[in-house]
Amino acid sequence: MTLQQKGLHKYVRHPLYFGTLLFIWGLFVIFPFLNNLIACVVITGYTLIGIELEEKKLQMEFGDEYDEYAKRVPKLIPRL
DSSP: OOOOOSGGGGTOSOHHHHHHHHHHHHHHHHSOOHHHHHHHHHHHHHHHHHHHHHHHHHHHHHTHHHHHHHHHSOSSSOOO
16 A cells, blocks of 8 residues: 555645545535534544544554655644
């Protein structure tokens, strides 16, 4: 297995999680209801915990290569 560093992975280490969070928080901006806010907070928390667990797994699998990649590319929010 190889470490993907091209495409969206060149800008952010977890593009699917970033897209998911962007989508759910965008829905909250459009529909600012309490139940949507609760859902956004819960999904965001769950996602952040999942990212930490996935980061540990990826570091164990790819070692130094992943460490260098993590130094260059932000975890969740792309740099402009």
